[in-house]
Amino acid sequence: DAGVIQSPRHEVTEMGQEVTLRCKPISGHNSLFWYRQTMMRGLELLIYFNNNVPIDDSGMPEDRFSAKMPNASFSTLKIQPSEPRDSAVYFCASSIQAGGPHEQYFGPGTRLTVT
Amino acid sequence: SQQGEEDPQALSIQEGENATMNCSYKTSINNLQWYRQNSGRGLVHLILIRSNEREKHSGRLRVTLDTSKKSSSLLITASRAADTASYFCATDDAGNMLTFGGGTRLMVKP
Numbered sequence: 001d002a003g004v005i006q007s008p009r010h011e012v013t014e015m016g017q018e019v020t021l022r023c024k025p026i027s028g029h030n031s032l033f034w035y036r037q038t039m040m041r042g043l044e045l046l047i048y049f050n051n052n053v054p055i056d057d058s059g060m061p062e063d064r065f066s067a068k069m070p071n072a073s074f075s076t077l078k079i080q081p082s083e084p085r086d087s088a089v090y091f092c093a094s095s096i097q098a099g100g101p102h103e104q105y106f107g108p109g110t111r112l113t114v115t
Numbered sequence: 116s117q118q119g120e121e122d123p124q125a126l127s128i129q130e131g132e133n134a135t136m137n138c139s140y141k142t143s144i145n146n147l148q149w150y151r152q153n154s155g156r157g158l159v160h161l162i163l164i165r166s167n168e169r170e171k172h173s174g175r176l177r178v179t180l181d182t183s184k185k186s187s188s189l190l191i192t193a194s195r196a197a198d199t200a201s202y203f204c205a206t207d208d209a210g211n212m213l214t215f216g217g218g219t220r221l222m223v224k225p
Contacts, residue, residue, distance in 0.1 A: 043158075043203065043215040048211070050211065056212060091157055093157075097211055101163055102207075103148060103160040103163060104213060105160070106158045106159070107157050108156060108157050
């Protein structure tokens, strides 16, 4: 099992540019989560999908952030336009939602630096 | 806002000693989970304890849960240098989302 795959692992971009982060969840998992981690704010849930449908996006900071899950094996998180305060590590996680307690499997993260 | 708050924020011990980390939360939960994060890596699930359980063991890990006090503890016995990491508690309110605390940074000195 390859685990959750994220790309790119590192991204450096200039303020105002569009940034797209990608995630491939573990095969068979039906829930996908996007988190952001910073020293100041810790680990924050941005959005989560269940069966490819966005369920809760209340953590998305503002309209500059958008996320899609066109199929069960792929999701993107887009920031347009990017700002220096978006600099953080972005994690994708997946899990199996089957009515019982579930653990989440995290990807290695994408470290985003916006200059 | 964070549901779980870990205590202490940082802990430094010698190899072989036990490490205890605490987590407090605010609302009713379905279960509580502990995760480890090595520097520069994603979080890794360690152990899950359900709301109707009081204690759970997994290898050198022991987790307790006191729902009346809304608190949990993670004990790592006979610590090793490889246990150096950040440890997070996460609460599941049965809404399919986890809410993570701020973490405890554990350093185990060889």
